[in-house]
Amino acid sequence: MGPSAEKKLTGLLAATFTPFTTQGEVNLVEIGPYVDYLQEKQGVNSIFVNGTTGESLSLTVAERKILAEEWCQKAKGRLDHVIVHVGCMNLKDSKELAAHAAQIGAHAIAAMAPFFFKPRTADVLRSFLQEVASAAPTLPFYYYHIPCVTGVNLPVRDVLEGIEELIPSFRGVKFSGADLMDFGYCVSNYPPHWSFLYGMDEQLLAALAMGADGAVGSTYNYAGRHFNKLISAFKDGDVVQARKIQFKMQELLCYAMKLGFDVGVNKQLMNELSGLSLGPPRLPVTPCTYADVGLIVKKYLQIFADC
Ligand SMILES: CC(=O)N[C@H](C=O)[C@@H](O)[C@H](O)[C@H](O)CO
């Protein structure tokens, strides 16, 4: 489907973890059950694969390809949307992954800024994104803004200036930054058919108030059903209820952050809450001690006991 025929992206997207065997190899057999789990247990019908949560920058290009392929295959006819993240530190790998995503039937691609050599200006970043997107001109393209990881903190409103002329397939932003003025400015000044997807799960409600179309995040893997309720409550005008759910998630994350919440902890939390076997993370992310995650699981069950 070409970008112009594509439906605007809304709702929750789970940023998937990459399943590994205990030996640290990509474990494709878990992907089918993972898709089932998201759909049946969390009511999450779209995914963002090979992103931050998926440890994409610790994977080889070959691994990213077989993962993307398996996610697309298992999602086919079941999930609404698969966005494949194709951002790499170098342009050639990114373009190769973008072209590959088009071949395997992904619905869209996204790319973060490279961050070893960082683009110094919005103009340079746009040129990088343009090259990546040009390798898959039929796929909707999303810019993935995640300054806490990339250190590239160019205002998104500057990055978007004139971008539709350079990238005709441009369709929106996955915005994982805290600057809600920048977010609101993008929502209010750029085409209404673009999707602005928020990526800090701990403050999604504030982004919904600014006009977010949907959200991409790691916690939707295991708390999607609660966030679906948050979004419904917000849409119904019940901010008190929406806030109640958001505050529960904040309580959980503040607790987890005290214990050193990172992708390794998050992955183990998912293993325990879902019953899936996604394995350990890959170095330099380290596995966490069982005890710490046990405490977070306990907290989760306690906080959401009445939901
Ligand atoms: C840095 C990072 O991984 N951000 C994720 C997505 O952008 C979020 O989903 C967070 O994991 C989540 O908001 C919890 O802090």
Ligand SMILES: CC(=O)C(=O)O
């Ligand atoms: C969280 C997120 O969006 C990612 O893992 O890329």
